[in-house]
Amino acid sequence: MKASGFPYVLPMLLLSVAFFATPLAVLVGFSFIGPDGPSLHNYARFLGDAFNYRVLVNTATLGLQTIASTTLLGIPIALFYWHSGKTARQVIIFLTLIPMLTSNVVRTFAWIVILGRQGPISETFVALGLAERPFTLMSTELGLVLAMCQIDLPLIILPLIAILSRTPVQFTEAAQVSGAGPWRILVTVLLPMMLPGLLAGWILVFASTSASFVTQAVIGGARNVYVPQLIYREVGTLFDWPMASAIAVVLLLSTGILLVAMTMISRHRRLVGHA
Template sequence: MTARAPLTPPGSGPKRGAGAPWLLSAPALLLLLGLLVIPLALTAVLSFNAFDGTRGILPQMTLANYAEVLGDGYYHEIFLRTAGLALAVTLLSALFGVPETIILSRMKAPWRGIFLIVILGPLLVSVVVRTLGWAILMGNNGLINEALTALGVIDSPVRMLFSMTGVVIALTHVLMPFMVISVWASLQKLDPQVENAGLSFGASPFTVFRRVILPQIVPGILSGGIIVFALAASAFATPSIIGGRRLKVVATAAYDEFLSTLNWPLGAAIAVLLLIANILVIVAFNRWLERRYRQVFDL
C-alpha cells in the first residue's frame, strides 16, 4: 500500500502571489517617490540650512529660517491673507457652484452635456491664460469698468486689478470647476424619486431641498471645499498676475525668496510651513466631518 499524503487545511499552504500587488504598483510608487516624496524631502532638508548674503547656502543646520517666519509679523500677515483668500474663494465657489450644478443636473439632453462642457472647459486652458484674460477685463479701461461706466453705475473706474477683490474673483473662476465636479458626483447618486416623494407629501420645493437634497450632497460640497481651499492657499499664478508685487501671498513670498533674494533656505521654510498648514487644515476638517457623520448615522 502506498502512503497517502496528509491533507492540509485550506489556506495553510504557502501563499502564492502575495507580492503581486506590490509588484504591480511598483511603477506608480517609484513615480510618486521620484516626483513627489524625494523633492519634498530635499526641500525640507534645505529649509534647515543656514544662509549668508555673501557666501550663499551654508552647510550648517539651523532653525533660524523657521524662527524668522514664525516670529516676524510680516510673514504672519502674509499667512493670514492667504488663509482669508482661500476661505473667501471656497465660500464663493460653494455659493455659486452648488446652485449651478443643481440646475445643470436638471437640464435635459443635449443641453446638459453642452453646458457641462462650457463649465468644465476652462480646465483645458492654462491658468495663466485665464488669469491674463481676467487682468484685461479688470483693468481701469477694461470691459467691466467700461460697461459699468456706460450703464451709469459708476463715475470713475473701480480698482479691481492689484487688489484682493480681483484676486478672489479670478481665483474663484479658476477653481469653481473643482467644486462643480465634486457636487456633480454626489448628485449622480441622488434618487429623484426621493424628491418626488417629498413633494407628493405636501412639502414645498424649498423644504425638499433643505431637508432631502442638501443633506445628501453635503459630502460633495465639503469634498469640493477641501480641494478648492488647498488649491487656493497654494495658488501662485493668479495672485502674482492679478495681485501684483505688493499683494503677496505665501506662494509668491516663497517665489521671491527663491529668485529675488536667492535665500533658498528661507523660501523652502515658507513652502514647508504652507504644506504643513494645508495638511493640518485638511486633516482637522476630515476628522470633524467623520465625527459628525458618525454621530448622524449612529442616531
C-alpha cells in the same frame, strides 16, 4: 495565471519614493538649517516678522474667501443641473469643463481684460453713470477674488454633479409628496446629500488657491502678496533656500491641517447624515 501585481506597481512606487518622497524629506530637512547648525531659526524668523505673518493670514483669508464664493455660486449651478433634463445636464457639464481645461494663464489673461480700466466692468459702470471715470480692479483684493472664484469654480461644481448624477430624481419625491417646499427639501435632503462633494471641492479649491502663483502675482499685483510669491522671492531673488523651504513647510502644514480636518468632518457620520 494569478501572478502578483507587485512587479507592475514597483516602477511607479520607486519613482514616487525617489523623486517625490525624498525631495519632500530633503525640503523639510533644509528648513531646519540655521546659520549655526540645525535650528528653528527660519521658522522663528518667518513667523516673527509682522509682514510675513500678514502674508500668511492674507493667504488663508484668500483661500476662505474663494471657498465661500465658489460655494455660493457652485450650489445653484449644481441645483440647476439637478432640475434639468438630459440635454441641459450635458450642456452644464460641457460649460464647466471648458474653463476647467483651459490654461490657468489664459484664464488669468481673460481677467486682466475684464478687470482693466478699458474692460467691460469699468465701461459698463461708466455707461450707467455708476462711476464718474474709468477705473481698474487690477491689484485689488476684490478683483483677485472675482478671478480666483471663476478659476476654481469647476473644482466645486464637478464633485457636486458627480453625486447628483448618481442620484435618481425620485430621491426628493418622498419629501415632495409629504408637502415639503423646495427650500425645505434643499436644506433637509439635497444639501446633506451634497456635503461630501462640498468637502471634496473645498479641499481642491484651497489646494488650488495656495498654489496659483500666476493669478496672484498678476492680478493681486505688488500690493497684495501671498505665500507662493514669498517662496518664489526667497528662491529667485534672495537665494535663501532654507528660508524658502521653511515657508513651503508652513504652507504644506496649513493645507495638511485643513485636509485632515475636512476628512475627519466627512467621516463624522452625524454631520454627513446617511452618506
